[in-house]
Amino acid sequence: MTAKPIDFSIAVTDGNARAGTLRTRRSVIDTPVFMPVGTQGSVKGVRFEWLEDEIDARIILGNTYHLFLRPGTDAIRHFLGLHKFISWERSILTDSGGFQVFSLSERRKLTEEGVEFSSHLDGSPCFISPEVSMEIQSALGSEIVMVFDECPAGDAGHDATKISLELTARWAKRSRERFDELQAAGQDTGFLASEGLSGRQALFGIVQGAGHLDLRSESLEKTVEVGFDGYAIGGLSVGEEKSVMYDVLAHTAPQMPAGSPRYLMGVGTPEDMLTAIGHGVDMFDCVIPTRNGRTGSAFTSRGKINIRNAKFALDGAPLDPECECSVCARHSRGYLRHLYQAGEMAAATLISHHNLYFYASLMRAARIAIRQGRFSAFAADTIGAMSEIDVNGV
């Protein structure tokens, strides 16, 4: 039997929730897992040492669209891949660029072949197709590559969504074919070869279908037909009602292949992630912890607080008295508020660090609860506690 690029095993299930282990050629990842987002080769405001040591991130995300535009594939190749360029030895998942092409670029022209667009940086003409996306992600050298898909608007109608998911299915097939050619042409890296992994990249498919449950089923069927190492749910948290997202998750996640990792792309809040874990999702990424960190918004076990609020000026308590991160061990809300008000960059850095630690701790607690067979009570208690006090200063 040919060795696989990744190994995924589920140790315990509790209802639909699963606790397991995802092994790549570079790291062993306990699931459910949150993957910090390193958009342009950096998790904004946070040093890699902190990600490794204290936050203990085993996998981060890189954005193909951003890295393709700057510094460009040639520069990444010159440095022998994204890991060496950014100096990160653990796993990386790269998205396909599709979502950013549709959300950031200007003058887009979508055809069967791919997407022509103008760079949001300098207006220069660019083109990404399934094949080009696979070539960029091959140069990046990520452990997990995503297929190139089209992401319709969250409130897209049934007909438009159906046309879109059929294009996504054809692109999934083309992504798979080009990916396989590139893998066959490449050299095995030999990472963990003794442990039965191929050393190659893994490819995940993406299920679309907006808020239409029948189309989610259809998209899932078409994606599984092509066959991938893991499966993602795309096109959520893109403007649809929260109840629609939860309905889609409840409908789709349990139907996804049980033996493969399930990844919910770009979601979300602690409540969204706990809800998704309850439906059987294993992997998450979202910019919220670092984006909120930069605006002074901190997650706590009692709800979100905004450090800009004047009531924190003389507050000697840490951001979250229950948090064990080094920011909470050392600094008061009053000091962090002062840094924010003074425009000190440390405010963004320290709050982003706390938020990423909070997300990592939430995933750790969820894994323990699943293993102890009490996930649904844990999720309800945690979500309940987070809405106990509304101290959001915004």
Ligand SMILES: [Zn+2]
């Ligand atoms: Zn903390």
